[in-house]
Amino acid sequence: MKLLEDKIKTDGTVLGEDVLKVDNFLNHQVDPKLMDAMGAEFARLFADAGITKVLTVESSGIAPALMAALHLNVPMIFARKHKSLTLTDNLYTARVYSYTKQVNNDISIDKRFLNEDDTVLIIDDFLANGQAVQGLLEIAKVANVKVGGIGIVIEKSFQKGRKMIEDTGIRVESLARIAAFENGEVKFVSES
Amino acid sequence: MKLLEDKIKTDGTVLGEDVLKVDNFLNHQVDPKLMDAMGAEFARLFADAGITKVLTVESSGIAPALMAALHLNVPMIFARKHKSLTLTDNLYTARVYSYTKQVNNDISIDKRFLNEDDTVLIIDDFLANGQAVQGLLEIAKVANVKVGGIGIVIEKSFQKGRKMIEDTGIRVESLARIAAFENGEVKFVSES
Numbered sequence: 001m002k003l004l005e006d007k008i009k010t011d012g013t014v015l016g017e018d019v020l021k022v023d024n025f026l027n028h029q030v031d032p033k034l035m036d037a038m039g040a041e042f043a044r045l046f047a048d049a050g051i052t053k054v055l056t057v058e059s060s061g062i063a064p065a066l067m068a069a070l071h072l073n074v075p076m077i078f079a080r081k082h083k084s085l086t087l088t089d090n091l092y093t094a095r096v097y098s099y100t101k102q103v104n105n106d107i108s109i110d111k112r113f114l115n116e117d118d119t120v121l122i123i124d125d126f127l128a129n130g131q132a133v134q135g136l137l138e139i140a141k142v143a144n145v146k147v148g149g150i151g152i153v154i155e156k157s158f159q160k161g162r163k164m165i166e167d168t169g170i171r172v173e174s175l176a177r178i179a180a181f182e183n184g185e186v187k188f189v190s191e192s
Numbered sequence: 193m194k195l196l197e198d199k200i201k202t203d204g205t206v207l208g209e210d211v212l213k214v215d216n217f218l219n220h221q222v223d224p225k226l227m228d229a230m231g232a233e234f235a236r237l238f239a240d241a242g243i244t245k246v247l248t249v250e251s252s253g254i255a256p257a258l259m260a261a262l263h264l265n266v267p268m269i270f271a272r273k274h275k276s277l278t279l280t281d282n283l284y285t286a287r288v289y290s291y292t293k294q295v296n297n298d299i300s301i302d303k304r305f306l307n308e309d310d311t312v313l314i315i316d317d318f319l320a321n322g323q324a325v326q327g328l329l330e331i332a333k334v335a336n337v338k339v340g341g342i343g344i345v346i347e348k349s350f351q352k353g354r355k356m357i358e359d360t361g362i363r364v365e366s367l368a369r370i371a372a373f374e375n376g377e378v379k380f381v382s383e384s
């Protein structure tokens with residue numbers, strides 16, 4: 001998505017070897033018009049996937065997921081993150097390891113909100129090692145819902161998440177795919 | 193706001209003396225069309241307040257704040273919650289007590305995103321004891337930004353947050369104001 005790639009070029013900051021800071025428009029300060037355009041693009045890409053619900057994980061996934069859900073005209077559900085959860089009967093849960101924070105979190109979704117006839121679209125802001133997506137895939141599996149697709153805002157294609165998703169056979173669409181960071185500059189897959 | 197009051201009547205659940213559960217359309221599963229309508233209503237109410245940024249706290253505030261910011265055509269910033277924060281020079285922070293969870297959290301906003309010429313609209317999903325709003329007011333004060341208003345989705349008017357805000361002289365608009373829970377039913381201020 002050209003609009004997003006341009007925004008990353010102008011407003012993103014590369015830190016070290018593999019960190020892209022986009023807290024000025026995506027995950028702390030948020031650009032609502034950009035989120036709206038991204039939501040419309042996700043809805044266009046997955047228009048024929050029969051999506052009945054959009055799933056994400058709090059907090060940074062909420063803005064793009066909400067806009068995708070608005071344009072798809074379906075509810076959005078954000079999984080809650082917990083330090084560690086006392087298992088309760090009414091929740092689907094999965095354990096997610098954060099490489100950034102080097103800590104395990106449990107994520108959960110209330111069982112009332114996923115039904116066997118649902119087809120979900122999983123949305124997240126970043127795809128790096130794919131831990132959050134994997135957690136949502138685990139929940140989808142246990143809940144016995146179909147996963148109609150995975151939509152990512154920014155994918156770091158050189159990390160292992162992309163491969164992990166491709167191996168599942170589920171369709172993944174990333175609005176910006178980063179091939180590499182070169183001398184502090186972002187190099188997109190589309191530019192290679 | 194009639195649309196929201198109707199939704200609370202049909203889909204909300206009263207638990208005990210003072211808890212309203214709305215996790216099926218507001219703070220776990222989210223109704224995007226309702227969020228959009230609420231965002232439009234906040235934008236209408238604060239159209240003349242000169243708002244340059246919308247502030248909220250993760251996670252439940254993000255959806256209504258994003259939609260308000262979209263309709264006001266300004267950026268949205270969500271404060272990050274932390275268990276307790278090692279103070280860093282680049283963050284504005286405030287301590288927020290959660291009555292529900294009986295725990296202190298620090299909330300923070302990066303200093304880069306608030307400037308002295310900003311006029312902010314504070315949005316939150318619930319107003320009960322007003323702790324989250326108070327935290328954002330503290331940050332606004334230290335950052336030396338003007339608070340143009342406070343927009344609340346659901347206010348429990350019988351708890352102390354409303355009075356606390358009124359005492360500051362800042363304009364507050366709540367889309368649904370709950371006067372009381374009577375026999376497990378919601379009684380709105382508009383019905384009294």
